[in-house]
Amino acid sequence: MLAPLIDSTPVCYLGNDNQLVWRPCRIWQLNEQHILAVVTETTEPTMSIETAAAEIRLTLEGLRQPFQVTIVEHWPAGTGASGEHYAEQYRHDSGRIHWKHVEKDELRAKLANFDSTQPSGKPLTARARQLEGPAR
Structure with missing residues (x-):
């Protein structure tokens, strides 16, 4: 079962x-x-995908x-220089973040509707809502 x-x-x-920076996430x-x-990374060069990933990890582990x-x-x-690609993020013993290449077919084998599901909707985290401030 997927x-x-x-x-x-x-x-x-x-x-x-x-x-505020938004990153698509599934x-x-x-x-x-x-x-x-x-x-998913976007084309904004000054923003780090590592920060978005850290936010997701904190939310889910909590x-x-x-x-x-x-x-x-x-x-x-x-x-990126190498075209579309996927990589698993992990922390090395030094605390630095490293990436391990992941094949799209490997993801597709595990996940339902991998290609057809597009991120949409409201922020994932309570912290995001706090950063947004009060509704206008």
């Missing part, structure tokens, strides 16, 4: 220039203890039931 998509709302965080529950999130959280970063064609 993993169900459980969230397709963008993640929001405060960027390097103190502006989240699947692989099993009772494991969540996988795919966060849920009542503890989850293992895997972050896969997606660079669409035109956002």
Whole structure:
């Protein structure tokens, strides 16, 4: 059985220039203890996809039931020298973030509606709503 998509709302965080930054994000529950999130880079060169991924990880790990959280970063064609690609984010012993290449077919084999599901909707995190400020 393929993993169900459980969230397709963008993640929001405060960027390097103190502006709100949105990153498309899709989240699947692989099993009772494991969540996988795919966060998409955009073309804004001053914003770090690592920050968006960190925000997602904090949110998901803070849920009542503890989850293992895997972050896969997606660079669409035109956002990197190597064209469209996917990579799993992990922390090295030094604390630095590293990436391990992931094949799209590998993701498709695990996830439901991988190609057809587009991120949309409201912010993923309470922190994002706080950053947005009061509704007008």
